Amino acid sequence: MKIELVYFGRPREHLKMSRETADVPAEASTLAGLLAWLRLRGDIWAQELADSRVRCAINQEFAGLPAAINESDEIAIFSPISGG
Template sequence: MKIELRYFASVREAVGLAAEQAQVPEGVATVGDVRAWLRARGGAWAEALAEGRALRMACNHTMTDATTRLTEGCEVAFFPPVTGG
């Protein structure tokens, strides 16, 4: 399945990409699976998307959690929580 990935703020800075298209492997079916698959790239990916790290996720412009199922061509975004003042 082909999906669009977007990275924002400190996640973008850490991984050095704002966006990419990816062909996810068999078995990657949810937003959480995508996060784990990207973490497996190691290095900055593992750190920026670490399991215990506070991270927001969206699928097709809707805030979501790790259990949201992927669909062909969907957009998955990762970004840190935003605080205001």
């Protein structure tokens, strides 16, 4: 399935990428599966896209790791925002 990936914050800086279209395998049908698949790209991907280091949104709505992804979805991946 083809999806749009958009990177913000730390992932964008460290992966040196702001956007891509990805052809995701069927077994990566959730956000958790997508992140696991992206981590297979190598060390920096594994480090930057660890489940505890990123938050995600599907079509501009925050979503948890068990959320399903579908053809043509836009997935935003960004670092958690902390405040005080």
